[in-house]
Amino acid sequence: MIKFVIVVFTLFCRVAFPVKHSLVFSLTASSGVPDIPEYLGSALVDEVQVGYFDSNIKTAEPKVDWMRKLMKDDPQHLEFYVNKCIESQHFLKATIDSLMKRLNQTEGVHILQQMSGCEWDDETGESRGFHQCGYDGEDFLVLDPQTLTWIASKPEALITKLRWDADKARLHRDKYYYMHVYPVWLKKYVHYARSFVERTDLLSVSLLQKTPSSPVTCHATGFYLNRADLFWRKDGEELHEDVDKGEILPNHDETFQMSVDLNISSITPEDWKKYDCVFQLSGVKDVIITKLDKSVIRTNWGSPSGFPAGAVIGVVVGLLLLLWLCITGLFIWRKKTNGFKPANTSDSADSNSDSSQLPLSGKTGGE
Ligand SMILES: *[C@@H]1O[C@H](CO)[C@@H](O)[C@H](O)[C@H]1NC(C)=O
Ligand SMILES: *[C@@H]1O[C@H](CO)[C@@H](O)[C@H](O)[C@H]1NC(C)=O
Numbered sequence: 359m360i361k362f363v364i365v366v367f368t369l370f371c372r373v374a375f376p377v378k379h380s381l382v383f384s385l386t387a388s389s390g391v392p393d394i395p396e397y398l399g400s401a402l403v404d405e406v407q408v409g410y411f412d413s414n415i416k417t418a419e420p421k422v423d424w425m426r427k428l429m430k431d432d433p434q435h436l437e438f439y440v441n442k443c444i445e446s447q448h449f450l451k452a453t454i455d456s457l458m459k460r461l462n463q464t465e466g467v468h469i470l471q472q473m474s475g476c477e478w479d480d481e482t483g484e485s486r487g488f489h490q491c492g493y494d495g496e497d498f499l500v501l502d503p504q505t506l507t508w509i510a511s512k513p514e515a516l517i518t519k520l521r522w523d524a525d526k527a528r529l530h531r532d533k534y535y536y537m538h539v540y541p542v543w544l545k546k547y548v549h550y551a552r553s554f555v556e557r558t559d560l561l562s563v564s565l566l567q568k569t570p571s572s573p574v575t576c577h578a579t580g581f582y583l584n585r586a587d588l589f590w591r592k593d594g595e596e597l598h599e600d601v602d603k604g605e606i607l608p609n610h611d612e613t614f615q616m617s618v619d620l621n622i623s624s625i626t627p628e629d630w631k632k633y634d635c636v637f638q639l640s641g642v643k644d645v646i647i648t649k650l651d652k653s654v655i656r657t658n659w660g661s662p663s664g665f666p667a668g669a670v671i672g673v674v675v676g677l678l679l680l681l682w683l684c685i686t687g688l689f690i691w692r693k694k695t696n697g698f699k700p701a702n703t704s705d706s707a708d709s710n711s712d713s714s715q716l717p718l719s720g721k722t723g724g725e
Contacts, residue, residue: 377479377480377481378477378478378479378480379403379404379477379478379479379480379544379548380402380403380404380405380475380476380477380478380544381401381402381403381475381476381477381478381540381543381544381547382401382402382405382473382474382475383399383400383401383402383472383473383474383475384399384400384401384402384471384472384473385397385398385399385400385446385450385471385472385473386398386399386469386470386471386472387447387450387451387453387454387469387470387471388454388467388468388469388470389454389455389458389467389468389469390465390466390467390468391467391469395412395413395414395415396413396447396451397411397412397413397447397450397451398410398411398412398413399411399412399418399443399446399447401439402475403544403547403548403551404548404551404583404584404585405584406422406584407421407422408420408421408422408424408425408547409421409425409439411439411440411443413447416444417440418436418439418440418443420436422551422554422612423554423582423612424547424550424551424553424554425547425550427550428546428547428550446472450470450472453470453518454468454470457470457493457518460517461514468493468494469492469493469494469495470491470492470493470498471491471492471493472489472490472491472492473488473489473490473491473492474487474488474489474490474532474536475487475488475540476488476536476540476541476544478541478544478545478548480548485540485541485544486503486536487503487533487535487536487537487540488501488503488536489501489532489536493514493515496511496512497511497512498510498511498512498514498515498518499511499515499518499519499522501532503533503536506529506530506533507519507523508522508523551582551583552583552641554582554583556639556642557582558580558581559580560579560580560581560611560613561578561579561580561581561613561646562578562579562580563576563577563578563588563635563637563646563648564576564577564648564654564656565577565635565648565650565651565654565655565656566617566655566656566657567655567656567657567658568657568658569658569659570657570659571623573602573619573620573621573622574619574620574622574650574655575617575618575619575620576588576590576617576618576619576620576635576637576648577615577616577617578615578616578617578637578646579609579613579614579615579616580609580613580615581613581614581615581639582612582613582614583614583639583640584606584608584614585606585639585640585641586606586614586616586637586638586639586640587636587637587638587640588603588616588617588618588635588636588637588638589601589603589618589635589636590618590620590633590634590635590636590650591633591634591635591636592632592633593632596636597620597633600620600621600624601618601619601620601621602618602619602621603616603618603619604616604617604618604619618635620633620635620650622650630650630651630652631649631650631651633649633650634647634648634649634650635647635648635650636648
């Protein structure tokens with residue numbers, strides 16, 4: 359079952375390995391929530407926000423370097439997003455207004471969310487689309503891609519379902535996007551992102567230790583994708599004991615960092631040379647190996663340079679960013695299990711896009 363949760367850490371911190379990629383358009387229309395735009399849209403690639411739109415700024419903004427580059431290389435792509443966002447804003451606004459009217463909700467906070475997009479498995483080449491809506495934190499409508507009909511998750515959604523089912527033009531347009539357009543875009547995005555990911559100009563891996571008896575932290579920072587692995591090895595074998603692995607966290611500059619601690623209390627001095635720390639970006643063959651060696655450990659005592667403040671600042675900035683996301687009420691909804699609801703290889707879509715948002719055509723009846 360799908361539930362809405364406020365995005366907390368999950369957006370940024372999940373560590374996953376390549377194979378499955380996702381393109382998700384998450385749209386939120388709200389009524390009665392002061393201080394946040396009535397309409398917010400986000401595009402996420404592999405769970406990282408890459409684009410943003412809201413009803414105050416009225417334009418789509420790329421949020422990461424590779425997306426900025428793509429938009430520059432292909433200005434029509436940006437224009438497409440801006441238009442779709444405006445359309446979907448009208449559509450969702452009309453929908454929430456008409457829902458509130460029908461449900462006698464004259465006041466209070468109401469939130470209509472829509473998630474659509476596609477998943478693509480880069481090993482099997484399979485892709486599938488999904489499109490679902492939630493209202494006030496609960497599932498509302500889910501598109502069944504096989505029959506191209508909406509499934510009402512609750513009785514109140516029935517009228518909306520019937521209206522949306524009757525709009526065949528929109529359904530077919532959505533389907534075209536899920537099946538043909540989004541998978542192509544997702545592949546392109548992953549390709550662009552990779553060309554950034556493989557940059558190593560900001561990447562650094564270092565060993566840190568707070569006190570002579572504390573664990574040795576292997577810290578990697580400055581990598582461009584939240585998919586990486588960092589682990590300790592002994593004699594070339596990955597260690598699972600005496601290690602404490604942290605999550606991947608965002609830095610303030612679109613790069614990420616992570617660290618893994620090694621408890622050295624039971625390691626004899628002559629065994630130190632058997633240990634090393636390995637950093638690997640997922641999908642990239644080259645690894646960075648750092649040997650456990652007293653001379654390369656940066657410490658808090660002894661050397662004046664101390665524990666790098668940069669790491670701490672990165673974490674603080676990351677937390678502030680997350681807090682901001684919570685405060686601004688960026689919602690997303692996730693299935694309890696990983697991945698999105700399959701809408702089978704195909705299907706329809708919309709999202710920032712299209713379809714569902716139809717609009718403008720005079721028929722702003724929404725719902
Ligand atoms: C809304 O109010 C009208 C009139 O007061 C009533 O007939 C209707 O059943 C109400 N609808 C809901 C969903 O509560
Ligand atoms: C490290 O290992 C020792 C012995 O196994 C244990 O007593 C100690 O609590 C561990 N330290 C940390 C920080 O986990």
